[in-house]
Amino acid sequence: MTRFFAILRDSYYEAVDGYVIYVMLVLSVFLLLIFASLSFTPEPAEAELPKLLSRFVLYIPERGQAKVVGNTQGVDFAASEIETEGAEVRFRLTVSGANESFRKAVAGWKKPAEHTMKLKLPQPPKPGETEFTTKDLEFALPIPVSEEEARAVTETDKIAFLQNQFAVHLGVRNVEVTAIPGPVDEKKQQFEVRLPGARSSRAWPQQLSIFFGSINIGQVPLGPTLYIVQDQIVNGLGAGISLIVAVIITAFFIPNMIRKGSLDLLISKPIGRSQLLIYKYFGGLIFIFLLSVVNFGGSWLVLGIRSGHWDPAFLLAIPMLTFTFALLYSISTCVAVFTRSAIAAIILTLGFAFVLYVVGQAKTLADQIRALEKPPFQWPEWAYTGIDTLNQILPRYKDLDKLMGQVTAEGTLTLVERRFMDAATTVPGWGETVGLSLAYIVLFLSLACWRLSTRDG
């Protein structure tokens, strides 16, 4: 391991030697300062609680585990005696509705959705288009509940249902719900509710301003706002720029190592050539890792401080981006060993990345077209087959991005919002996405190791 860490440290020196990484770090800090200037002011609970409770008409069957959305029928939820203390909100919840409706809703919530139906969900027009399209969203049909099942619903079930509703719609866990004893009115029941951290929760509407309050942007929900910042700006634009810069900078590492007069110095030391190359490869990942730590770690920290919403899962973007770069860097390494040219490594790596991006985009588009009942246009069958095949056999560059988007969504959006989003995107599996990319990394590195081991000098 001593040699491994020695080469890692050597790569670190090499990575921080040029001015480019400092330019990137300055840009990152600049972006973080902009994030730091965002101000989130929670809207008053008196105004927002009724809106929140109106969304309780939707629930996730199977105790919140189902992939579809169901809805309560004939049940109303109202708040009174609202108190706010910091981010915490306390209030009295009144559940009212038709006879036994609440019990039936809770009983339905406990059961899996047996039948579903597809509802048309309007999709905003794409850039350059004006017409809305529709998309199928799967809804649970009213879940049949027998009289016995309704009667079997206990007070504990009701409390669990309510806690789940707050988790699903507000993203708040550890909700305290206590049934208020008293004369049981079949049409009205009251609960004391304590929502810790509600006003900094992902679904709570906020007044957003930038540059420390100097420019007011308006009311936004916290979660979707953070989702856009994290997914589109940090993990989208920021990560894209970081990847391109990292490919260009690190493309010189291997050619520098194997150039005449340099390689001899290293391979005359007691270290195998393949070992040297693999260690150097990992060393090259340091560049993107450093940028990722600053970008993602910094964004997470700054947005957490400014919004009060902490989502540790977002930090997964650091290894995810490093892994994405690992795929590109394995190509760069392979090309560099075969050609000894940094320029060739840059051109072929970025070219390959572009091909993967195009295939990923085409696959996404193809999936969207196939999901539409009446798509505005159709591709020939061979085009779908070709895209599916290419997507199947090539590294899942785009899918890694989609997976990170999903992780970001899980940390920022509510379950119901995610169910709606899931309907609009096809999220790939972790195993095949990471596995296939890993297989390509191994393939490219094996080729590079073979070439370096068999060449003279």
Add this chain to the structure above:
Amino acid sequence: MPVVSTRELRKQYGRIEALAGVTLAVEPGMIYGLLGQNGAGKSTLVKILLGIVHKTAGEAEVLGEPAGSVAVRRRIGYLPEDHQFPGYHTAASLLDFYGQLYGLTRDERRKRAAEALEVVGLAKRKDSRIRQYSKGMKQRLGIAQAFFHDPEVIFLDEPTDGVDPVGRKEIRNLLVQLRQEGRTIFINSHLLGEVEQISDQVAIMHRGQLIRTGRVADLTRQANRYAIGLAPGQVFPVEAIEALGFTVTAVGDRHEVEIPEGASIDTVLETLHAAGLSLRHLVETKQSLEDVFVKIVDRSDGSEAPRATRIARPMEPLRQSGRNE
């Protein structure tokens, strides 16, 4: 047991035969000079011994193990020709990095790197970036990295390349010191004069073959040729000596006498004595390694013609210029 040995070592680059069956043995504790023109195969031989180049056929061992194995590389040091150190390192950080590759502990690395840099005269610049170094400083650093980890065998390819005369002398002294410590030093060099001064044994390579090996003193000795000097004012009897069958050549205020086969210098001395002349100087003459090298290479090429008449650009006097190209 030799520390370096090869048997019928061959290396083929396509149609070009870089090594055509090289067999050699280097004994421990000596400075071994490998001489040859550009393209003679010197660097290829060393690179095979270090595992940098793969052999085509034959055998090569270093320190009793197959040449190029990781175990061997731990025990040897190497300074390649035209080396390029990463410019982002300092001398200290580079030796620390290499020390880690050699498996030295932190304390060993610090101690040995400091000592080595002191020895090569880089102690004051050890924290400067290598990209700021002159060629001579890089060469000194190259030598430091070749011996700082206490290797048993050190391979040096043009070790004094780019170093000023004072620095060259320091490097020669260092190599002699390393030999005295029991290390074996294998030098590839064009600088025949320097190799001549410090090598115990030399080998001359030409067109991928070893065409002559031997001790420097043996190679440069000119049998049956003496330089004779007489007392001031006395005239050397050239005609009388030549009449006896000797060849006489005036060299400054002395004369060189070549003794023919079967004759003896005693005949010349007796003649001088009989003529009442007083002998002040009598030395068996030697030729320079450069002369030996040129003669051997020319002979190997099948020509005894003077080299300067056969090449477009005459070779500079090697001892003065320090290079033959």
